[in-house]
Amino acid sequence: MDFHCHLDLYPGARDVYREAAQRNEFTWLVTTSPKAFAATSRALPASPSVLISPGLHPEIAHERAAELDLLLEQMTGVKAVGEVGLDGSPRFRTHYKVQRRIFRAVIARSAELGGRTLSIHSRRAVKDVLADLDAHPGYGTAVLHWFSGNQAELRAAQDRGCWFSIGPAMFDSENGRRLASAMPHNRVVPESDGPFATVGGKPVMPWSAPETAKRLAEVWNLPAGEVAGLLARNGASLRVSMEI
Structure with missing residues:
Protein backbone atom coordinates (compact mmCIF):
# COMPACT_ATOMS: atom_id res chain seq x y z
CA MET A 1 0.00 0.00 0.00
CA ASP A 2 0.98 3.61 -0.57
CA PHE A 3 -1.14 6.36 0.99
CA HIS A 4 0.61 9.37 -0.55
CA CYS A 5 2.22 9.18 -3.97
CA HIS A 6 2.58 11.60 -6.88
CA LEU A 7 2.31 8.70 -9.28
CA ASP A 8 1.58 10.96 -12.25
CA LEU A 9 4.86 12.87 -11.85
CA TYR A 10 7.40 10.04 -12.11
CA PRO A 11 9.52 9.83 -15.25
CA GLY A 12 7.74 7.20 -17.34
CA ALA A 13 4.60 7.76 -15.28
CA ARG A 14 2.39 5.39 -17.28
CA ASP A 15 4.80 2.49 -16.76
CA VAL A 16 5.15 3.24 -13.04
CA TYR A 17 1.37 3.51 -12.78
CA ARG A 18 0.87 0.10 -14.40
CA GLU A 19 3.44 -1.51 -12.12
CA ALA A 20 1.96 0.08 -9.01
CA ALA A 21 -1.52 -1.06 -10.01
CA GLN A 22 -0.22 -4.63 -10.30
CA ARG A 23 2.08 -4.72 -7.25
CA ASN A 24 0.10 -2.71 -4.71
CA GLU A 25 -3.18 -3.59 -3.10
CA PHE A 26 -3.83 0.15 -2.90
CA THR A 27 -2.13 3.36 -4.06
CA TRP A 28 -3.40 6.86 -3.26
CA LEU A 29 -2.39 9.13 -6.11
CA VAL A 30 -2.49 12.67 -4.74
CA THR A 31 -2.49 15.52 -7.23
CA THR A 32 -1.09 19.03 -6.87
CA SER A 33 -3.88 21.07 -8.50
CA PRO A 34 -7.48 20.68 -9.67
CA LYS A 35 -6.45 20.91 -13.32
CA ALA A 36 -3.76 18.27 -12.72
CA PHE A 37 -6.43 16.01 -11.21
CA ALA A 38 -8.61 16.42 -14.28
CA ALA A 39 -5.71 15.78 -16.66
CA THR A 40 -4.39 12.79 -14.71
CA SER A 41 -7.85 11.24 -14.49
CA ARG A 42 -8.11 11.46 -18.27
CA ALA A 43 -4.57 10.29 -19.03
CA LEU A 44 -4.34 7.24 -16.76
CA PRO A 45 -6.65 4.24 -17.05
CA ALA A 46 -8.98 3.53 -14.16
CA SER A 47 -7.75 0.86 -11.74
CA PRO A 48 -9.54 -0.60 -8.71
CA SER A 49 -6.27 -0.45 -6.77
CA VAL A 50 -5.41 3.21 -7.52
CA LEU A 51 -7.34 6.15 -6.09
CA ILE A 52 -6.79 9.51 -7.80
CA SER A 53 -7.79 12.49 -5.67
CA PRO A 54 -8.09 16.24 -6.33
CA GLY A 55 -5.84 18.58 -4.40
CA LEU A 56 -4.14 21.96 -4.32
CA HIS A 57 -0.61 21.80 -2.97
CA PRO A 58 0.30 24.69 -0.64
CA GLU A 59 3.62 25.24 -2.41
CA ILE A 60 1.76 26.33 -5.55
CA ALA A 61 -1.37 27.74 -3.88
CA HIS A 62 -0.49 31.29 -4.91
CA GLU A 63 -0.12 30.20 -8.54
CA ARG A 64 -3.32 28.12 -8.65
CA ALA A 65 -5.62 30.06 -6.32
CA ALA A 66 -8.02 30.68 -9.21
CA GLU A 67 -8.65 26.92 -9.33
CA LEU A 68 -10.14 26.79 -5.82
CA ASP A 69 -13.74 26.80 -7.04
CA LEU A 70 -12.92 23.90 -9.35
CA LEU A 71 -11.44 21.96 -6.44
CA LEU A 72 -14.52 22.56 -4.27
CA GLU A 73 -16.67 21.29 -7.15
CA GLN A 74 -14.47 18.21 -7.67
CA MET A 75 -14.75 17.33 -3.99
CA THR A 76 -18.44 16.55 -4.47
CA GLY A 77 -17.72 13.33 -6.36
CA VAL A 78 -14.88 11.90 -4.24
CA LYS A 79 -14.31 10.73 -0.67
CA ALA A 80 -10.60 11.59 -0.53
CA VAL A 81 -8.80 14.90 -1.14
CA GLY A 82 -5.11 15.58 -1.40
CA GLU A 83 -2.61 16.97 -1.41
CA VAL A 84 -3.80 20.00 0.55
CA GLY A 85 -2.52 21.88 3.59
CA LEU A 86 -0.18 24.62 4.72
CA ASP A 87 3.55 25.29 4.38
CA GLY A 88 5.07 27.82 6.75
CA SER A 89 8.70 27.32 5.70
CA PRO A 90 10.64 30.46 4.70
CA ARG A 91 10.43 29.73 0.98
CA PHE A 103 -7.11 25.27 3.17
CA ARG A 104 -9.92 26.72 5.27
CA ALA A 105 -12.24 26.56 2.27
CA VAL A 106 -11.33 22.90 1.70
CA ILE A 107 -11.96 22.00 5.35
CA ALA A 108 -15.29 23.84 5.38
CA ARG A 109 -16.34 22.12 2.16
CA SER A 110 -15.35 18.73 3.59
CA ALA A 111 -17.59 19.31 6.59
CA GLU A 112 -20.41 20.55 4.36
CA LEU A 113 -20.20 17.34 2.30
CA GLY A 114 -20.34 15.10 5.37
CA GLY A 115 -16.61 14.46 5.72
CA ARG A 116 -13.67 13.63 3.49
CA THR A 117 -10.35 11.84 4.03
CA LEU A 118 -7.62 14.45 3.59
CA SER A 119 -3.92 13.99 2.85
CA ILE A 120 -2.45 17.03 4.56
CA HIS A 121 0.88 18.82 4.17
CA SER A 122 1.79 20.57 7.45
CA ARG A 123 5.45 21.61 7.23
CA ARG A 124 6.10 24.31 9.88
CA ALA A 125 2.35 24.84 10.13
CA VAL A 126 1.01 22.10 12.40
CA LYS A 127 -0.58 24.50 14.90
CA ASP A 128 -2.57 26.29 12.19
CA VAL A 129 -3.52 23.04 10.44
CA LEU A 130 -4.96 21.67 13.68
CA ALA A 131 -6.73 24.96 14.45
CA ASP A 132 -8.43 24.93 11.05
CA LEU A 133 -9.48 21.30 11.52
CA ASP A 134 -10.86 22.16 14.97
CA ALA A 135 -13.00 24.90 13.43
CA HIS A 136 -14.95 22.29 11.41
CA PRO A 137 -15.35 19.12 13.52
CA GLY A 138 -17.27 17.34 10.75
CA TYR A 139 -14.43 17.59 8.22
CA GLY A 140 -13.77 13.83 8.23
CA THR A 141 -10.38 12.15 8.60
CA ALA A 142 -6.99 13.86 8.59
CA VAL A 143 -3.91 12.00 7.36
CA LEU A 144 -0.83 14.09 8.13
CA HIS A 145 1.68 13.23 5.44
CA TRP A 146 5.42 13.13 6.32
CA PHE A 147 4.76 14.80 9.67
CA SER A 148 7.73 16.99 10.68
CA GLY A 149 6.52 18.95 13.71
CA ASN A 150 7.71 18.60 17.28
CA GLN A 151 6.71 16.11 19.95
CA ALA A 152 4.09 18.40 21.48
CA GLU A 153 2.49 18.94 18.07
CA LEU A 154 2.55 15.20 17.46
CA ARG A 155 0.68 14.61 20.71
CA ALA A 156 -1.83 17.34 19.82
CA ALA A 157 -2.46 15.73 16.43
CA GLN A 158 -2.74 12.31 18.01
CA ASP A 159 -5.25 13.61 20.56
CA ARG A 160 -7.42 14.82 17.68
CA GLY A 161 -7.46 11.39 16.06
CA CYS A 162 -5.18 12.27 13.16
CA TRP A 163 -3.52 9.56 11.09
CA PHE A 164 0.09 9.68 9.87
CA SER A 165 1.49 8.51 6.52
CA ILE A 166 5.23 7.94 6.57
CA GLY A 167 7.82 6.59 4.14
CA PRO A 168 11.44 5.44 4.01
CA ALA A 169 12.82 8.97 3.49
CA MET A 170 11.46 10.07 6.87
CA PHE A 171 14.00 7.86 8.61
CA ASP A 172 16.96 9.71 7.08
CA SER A 173 16.73 12.40 9.78
CA GLU A 174 17.05 12.06 13.53
CA ASN A 175 13.87 14.09 14.06
CA GLY A 176 11.99 11.88 11.62
CA ARG A 177 13.05 8.75 13.49
CA ARG A 178 12.08 10.28 16.84
CA LEU A 179 8.66 11.26 15.56
CA ALA A 180 8.06 7.87 13.95
CA SER A 181 8.98 6.11 17.18
CA ALA A 182 6.32 8.10 19.07
CA MET A 183 3.46 7.72 16.57
CA PRO A 184 0.38 5.71 17.60
CA HIS A 185 0.80 2.19 16.24
CA ASN A 186 -2.83 1.96 15.15
CA ARG A 187 -2.87 5.16 13.07
CA VAL A 188 0.22 4.89 10.87
CA VAL A 189 0.10 3.93 7.18
CA PRO A 190 2.88 3.70 4.58
CA GLU A 191 3.57 6.29 1.92
CA SER A 192 6.29 6.91 -0.65
CA ASP A 193 5.83 10.61 -1.53
CA GLY A 194 7.58 9.66 -4.73
CA PRO A 195 9.05 10.87 -6.91
CA PHE A 196 9.85 13.86 -4.65
CA ALA A 197 11.06 11.77 -1.70
CA THR A 198 14.40 10.10 -2.35
CA VAL A 199 16.61 7.59 -0.60
CA GLY A 200 20.19 7.18 -1.72
CA GLY A 201 19.61 9.73 -4.47
CA LYS A 202 16.82 7.69 -6.07
CA PRO A 203 13.07 8.36 -5.98
CA VAL A 204 11.14 6.26 -3.51
CA MET A 205 8.84 3.96 -5.46
CA PRO A 206 5.15 3.29 -4.73
CA TRP A 207 5.90 -0.27 -3.59
CA SER A 208 8.20 0.83 -0.75
CA ALA A 209 5.91 -0.28 2.11
CA PRO A 210 8.12 -3.25 3.10
CA GLU A 211 11.07 -0.88 3.59
CA THR A 212 8.89 1.43 5.68
CA ALA A 213 7.84 -1.52 7.82
CA LYS A 214 11.47 -2.54 8.26
CA ARG A 215 12.59 0.94 9.32
CA LEU A 216 9.57 1.41 11.56
CA ALA A 217 10.20 -1.95 13.22
CA GLU A 218 13.64 -0.70 14.26
CA VAL A 219 12.30 2.36 16.10
CA TRP A 220 9.30 0.50 17.54
CA ASN A 221 11.50 -2.40 18.60
CA LEU A 222 9.15 -4.94 17.02
CA PRO A 223 9.64 -7.69 14.40
CA ALA A 224 9.38 -6.34 10.84
CA GLY A 225 6.75 -8.92 9.95
CA GLU A 226 4.57 -7.81 12.83
CA VAL A 227 4.86 -4.17 11.79
CA ALA A 228 4.09 -5.04 8.15
CA GLY A 229 0.91 -6.78 9.27
CA LEU A 230 -0.02 -3.84 11.47
CA LEU A 231 0.42 -1.37 8.62
CA ALA A 232 -1.72 -3.56 6.38
CA ARG A 233 -4.51 -3.65 8.95
CA ASN A 234 -4.25 0.09 9.50
CA GLY A 235 -4.45 0.67 5.77
CA ALA A 236 -7.51 -1.52 5.41
CA SER A 237 -9.19 0.39 8.23
CA LEU A 238 -8.36 3.81 6.77
CA ARG A 239 -9.59 2.81 3.32
CA VAL A 240 -13.10 2.35 4.70
CA SER A 241 -13.32 6.13 5.10
CA MET A 242 -12.23 6.63 1.49
CA GLU A 243 -14.89 4.52 -0.22
CA ILE A 244 -17.62 6.31 -2.12
Whole structure:
Protein backbone atom coordinates (compact mmCIF):
# COMPACT_ATOMS: atom_id res chain seq x y z
CA MET A 1 0.00 0.00 0.00
CA ASP A 2 0.98 3.61 -0.57
CA PHE A 3 -1.14 6.36 0.99
CA HIS A 4 0.61 9.37 -0.55
CA CYS A 5 2.22 9.18 -3.97
CA HIS A 6 2.58 11.60 -6.88
CA LEU A 7 2.31 8.70 -9.28
CA ASP A 8 1.58 10.96 -12.25
CA LEU A 9 4.86 12.87 -11.85
CA TYR A 10 7.40 10.04 -12.11
CA PRO A 11 9.52 9.83 -15.25
CA GLY A 12 7.74 7.20 -17.34
CA ALA A 13 4.60 7.76 -15.28
CA ARG A 14 2.39 5.39 -17.28
CA ASP A 15 4.80 2.49 -16.76
CA VAL A 16 5.15 3.24 -13.04
CA TYR A 17 1.37 3.51 -12.78
CA ARG A 18 0.87 0.10 -14.40
CA GLU A 19 3.44 -1.51 -12.12
CA ALA A 20 1.96 0.08 -9.01
CA ALA A 21 -1.52 -1.06 -10.01
CA GLN A 22 -0.22 -4.63 -10.30
CA ARG A 23 2.08 -4.72 -7.25
CA ASN A 24 0.10 -2.71 -4.71
CA GLU A 25 -3.18 -3.59 -3.10
CA PHE A 26 -3.83 0.15 -2.90
CA THR A 27 -2.13 3.36 -4.06
CA TRP A 28 -3.40 6.86 -3.26
CA LEU A 29 -2.39 9.13 -6.11
CA VAL A 30 -2.49 12.67 -4.74
CA THR A 31 -2.49 15.52 -7.23
CA THR A 32 -1.09 19.03 -6.87
CA SER A 33 -3.88 21.07 -8.50
CA PRO A 34 -7.48 20.68 -9.67
CA LYS A 35 -6.45 20.91 -13.32
CA ALA A 36 -3.76 18.27 -12.72
CA PHE A 37 -6.43 16.01 -11.21
CA ALA A 38 -8.61 16.42 -14.28
CA ALA A 39 -5.71 15.78 -16.66
CA THR A 40 -4.39 12.79 -14.71
CA SER A 41 -7.85 11.24 -14.49
CA ARG A 42 -8.11 11.46 -18.27
CA ALA A 43 -4.57 10.29 -19.03
CA LEU A 44 -4.34 7.24 -16.76
CA PRO A 45 -6.65 4.24 -17.05
CA ALA A 46 -8.98 3.53 -14.16
CA SER A 47 -7.75 0.86 -11.74
CA PRO A 48 -9.54 -0.60 -8.71
CA SER A 49 -6.27 -0.45 -6.77
CA VAL A 50 -5.41 3.21 -7.52
CA LEU A 51 -7.34 6.15 -6.09
CA ILE A 52 -6.79 9.51 -7.80
CA SER A 53 -7.79 12.49 -5.67
CA PRO A 54 -8.09 16.24 -6.33
CA GLY A 55 -5.84 18.58 -4.40
CA LEU A 56 -4.14 21.96 -4.32
CA HIS A 57 -0.61 21.80 -2.97
CA PRO A 58 0.30 24.69 -0.64
CA GLU A 59 3.62 25.24 -2.41
CA ILE A 60 1.76 26.33 -5.55
CA ALA A 61 -1.37 27.74 -3.88
CA HIS A 62 -0.49 31.29 -4.91
CA GLU A 63 -0.12 30.20 -8.54
CA ARG A 64 -3.32 28.12 -8.65
CA ALA A 65 -5.62 30.06 -6.32
CA ALA A 66 -8.02 30.68 -9.21
CA GLU A 67 -8.65 26.92 -9.33
CA LEU A 68 -10.14 26.79 -5.82
CA ASP A 69 -13.74 26.80 -7.04
CA LEU A 70 -12.92 23.90 -9.35
CA LEU A 71 -11.44 21.96 -6.44
CA LEU A 72 -14.52 22.56 -4.27
CA GLU A 73 -16.67 21.29 -7.15
CA GLN A 74 -14.47 18.21 -7.67
CA MET A 75 -14.75 17.33 -3.99
CA THR A 76 -18.44 16.55 -4.47
CA GLY A 77 -17.72 13.33 -6.36
CA VAL A 78 -14.88 11.90 -4.24
CA LYS A 79 -14.31 10.73 -0.67
CA ALA A 80 -10.60 11.59 -0.53
CA VAL A 81 -8.80 14.90 -1.14
CA GLY A 82 -5.11 15.58 -1.40
CA GLU A 83 -2.61 16.97 -1.41
CA VAL A 84 -3.80 20.00 0.55
CA GLY A 85 -2.52 21.88 3.59
CA LEU A 86 -0.18 24.62 4.72
CA ASP A 87 3.55 25.29 4.38
CA GLY A 88 5.07 27.82 6.75
CA SER A 89 8.70 27.32 5.70
CA PRO A 90 10.64 30.46 4.70
CA ARG A 91 10.43 29.73 0.98
CA PHE A 92 6.62 29.72 0.96
CA ARG A 93 5.72 31.88 3.95
CA THR A 94 5.17 34.91 1.71
CA HIS A 95 2.06 33.25 0.32
CA TYR A 96 0.78 31.89 3.63
CA LYS A 97 -2.43 33.96 3.64
CA VAL A 98 -3.42 32.51 0.27
CA GLN A 99 -2.57 29.00 1.44
CA ARG A 100 -4.69 29.39 4.55
CA ARG A 101 -7.67 30.82 2.71
CA ILE A 102 -7.63 27.81 0.40
CA PHE A 103 -7.11 25.27 3.17
CA ARG A 104 -9.92 26.72 5.27
CA ALA A 105 -12.24 26.56 2.27
CA VAL A 106 -11.33 22.90 1.70
CA ILE A 107 -11.96 22.00 5.35
CA ALA A 108 -15.29 23.84 5.38
CA ARG A 109 -16.34 22.12 2.16
CA SER A 110 -15.35 18.73 3.59
CA ALA A 111 -17.59 19.31 6.59
CA GLU A 112 -20.41 20.55 4.36
CA LEU A 113 -20.20 17.34 2.30
CA GLY A 114 -20.34 15.10 5.37
CA GLY A 115 -16.61 14.46 5.72
CA ARG A 116 -13.67 13.63 3.49
CA THR A 117 -10.35 11.84 4.03
CA LEU A 118 -7.62 14.45 3.59
CA SER A 119 -3.92 13.99 2.85
CA ILE A 120 -2.45 17.03 4.56
CA HIS A 121 0.88 18.82 4.17
CA SER A 122 1.79 20.57 7.45
CA ARG A 123 5.45 21.61 7.23
CA ARG A 124 6.10 24.31 9.88
CA ALA A 125 2.35 24.84 10.13
CA VAL A 126 1.01 22.10 12.40
CA LYS A 127 -0.58 24.50 14.90
CA ASP A 128 -2.57 26.29 12.19
CA VAL A 129 -3.52 23.04 10.44
CA LEU A 130 -4.96 21.67 13.68
CA ALA A 131 -6.73 24.96 14.45
CA ASP A 132 -8.43 24.93 11.05
CA LEU A 133 -9.48 21.30 11.52
CA ASP A 134 -10.86 22.16 14.97
CA ALA A 135 -13.00 24.90 13.43
CA HIS A 136 -14.95 22.29 11.41
CA PRO A 137 -15.35 19.12 13.52
CA GLY A 138 -17.27 17.34 10.75
CA TYR A 139 -14.43 17.59 8.22
CA GLY A 140 -13.77 13.83 8.23
CA THR A 141 -10.38 12.15 8.60
CA ALA A 142 -6.99 13.86 8.59
CA VAL A 143 -3.91 12.00 7.36
CA LEU A 144 -0.83 14.09 8.13
CA HIS A 145 1.68 13.23 5.44
CA TRP A 146 5.42 13.13 6.32
CA PHE A 147 4.76 14.80 9.67
CA SER A 148 7.73 16.99 10.68
CA GLY A 149 6.52 18.95 13.71
CA ASN A 150 7.71 18.60 17.28
CA GLN A 151 6.71 16.11 19.95
CA ALA A 152 4.09 18.40 21.48
CA GLU A 153 2.49 18.94 18.07
CA LEU A 154 2.55 15.20 17.46
CA ARG A 155 0.68 14.61 20.71
CA ALA A 156 -1.83 17.34 19.82
CA ALA A 157 -2.46 15.73 16.43
CA GLN A 158 -2.74 12.31 18.01
CA ASP A 159 -5.25 13.61 20.56
CA ARG A 160 -7.42 14.82 17.68
CA GLY A 161 -7.46 11.39 16.06
CA CYS A 162 -5.18 12.27 13.16
CA TRP A 163 -3.52 9.56 11.09
CA PHE A 164 0.09 9.68 9.87
CA SER A 165 1.49 8.51 6.52
CA ILE A 166 5.23 7.94 6.57
CA GLY A 167 7.82 6.59 4.14
CA PRO A 168 11.44 5.44 4.01
CA ALA A 169 12.82 8.97 3.49
CA MET A 170 11.46 10.07 6.87
CA PHE A 171 14.00 7.86 8.61
CA ASP A 172 16.96 9.71 7.08
CA SER A 173 16.73 12.40 9.78
CA GLU A 174 17.05 12.06 13.53
CA ASN A 175 13.87 14.09 14.06
CA GLY A 176 11.99 11.88 11.62
CA ARG A 177 13.05 8.75 13.49
CA ARG A 178 12.08 10.28 16.84
CA LEU A 179 8.66 11.26 15.56
CA ALA A 180 8.06 7.87 13.95
CA SER A 181 8.98 6.11 17.18
CA ALA A 182 6.32 8.10 19.07
CA MET A 183 3.46 7.72 16.57
CA PRO A 184 0.38 5.71 17.60
CA HIS A 185 0.80 2.19 16.24
CA ASN A 186 -2.83 1.96 15.15
CA ARG A 187 -2.87 5.16 13.07
CA VAL A 188 0.22 4.89 10.87
CA VAL A 189 0.10 3.93 7.18
CA PRO A 190 2.88 3.70 4.58
CA GLU A 191 3.57 6.29 1.92
CA SER A 192 6.29 6.91 -0.65
CA ASP A 193 5.83 10.61 -1.53
CA GLY A 194 7.58 9.66 -4.73
CA PRO A 195 9.05 10.87 -6.91
CA PHE A 196 9.85 13.86 -4.65
CA ALA A 197 11.06 11.77 -1.70
CA THR A 198 14.40 10.10 -2.35
CA VAL A 199 16.61 7.59 -0.60
CA GLY A 200 20.19 7.18 -1.72
CA GLY A 201 19.61 9.73 -4.47
CA LYS A 202 16.82 7.69 -6.07
CA PRO A 203 13.07 8.36 -5.98
CA VAL A 204 11.14 6.26 -3.51
CA MET A 205 8.84 3.96 -5.46
CA PRO A 206 5.15 3.29 -4.73
CA TRP A 207 5.90 -0.27 -3.59
CA SER A 208 8.20 0.83 -0.75
CA ALA A 209 5.91 -0.28 2.11
CA PRO A 210 8.12 -3.25 3.10
CA GLU A 211 11.07 -0.88 3.59
CA THR A 212 8.89 1.43 5.68
CA ALA A 213 7.84 -1.52 7.82
CA LYS A 214 11.47 -2.54 8.26
CA ARG A 215 12.59 0.94 9.32
CA LEU A 216 9.57 1.41 11.56
CA ALA A 217 10.20 -1.95 13.22
CA GLU A 218 13.64 -0.70 14.26
CA VAL A 219 12.30 2.36 16.10
CA TRP A 220 9.30 0.50 17.54
CA ASN A 221 11.50 -2.40 18.60
CA LEU A 222 9.15 -4.94 17.02
CA PRO A 223 9.64 -7.69 14.40
CA ALA A 224 9.38 -6.34 10.84
CA GLY A 225 6.75 -8.92 9.95
CA GLU A 226 4.57 -7.81 12.83
CA VAL A 227 4.86 -4.17 11.79
CA ALA A 228 4.09 -5.04 8.15
CA GLY A 229 0.91 -6.78 9.27
CA LEU A 230 -0.02 -3.84 11.47
CA LEU A 231 0.42 -1.37 8.62
CA ALA A 232 -1.72 -3.56 6.38
CA ARG A 233 -4.51 -3.65 8.95
CA ASN A 234 -4.25 0.09 9.50
CA GLY A 235 -4.45 0.67 5.77
CA ALA A 236 -7.51 -1.52 5.41
CA SER A 237 -9.19 0.39 8.23
CA LEU A 238 -8.36 3.81 6.77
CA ARG A 239 -9.59 2.81 3.32
CA VAL A 240 -13.10 2.35 4.70
CA SER A 241 -13.32 6.13 5.10
CA MET A 242 -12.23 6.63 1.49
CA GLU A 243 -14.89 4.52 -0.22
CA ILE A 244 -17.62 6.31 -2.12
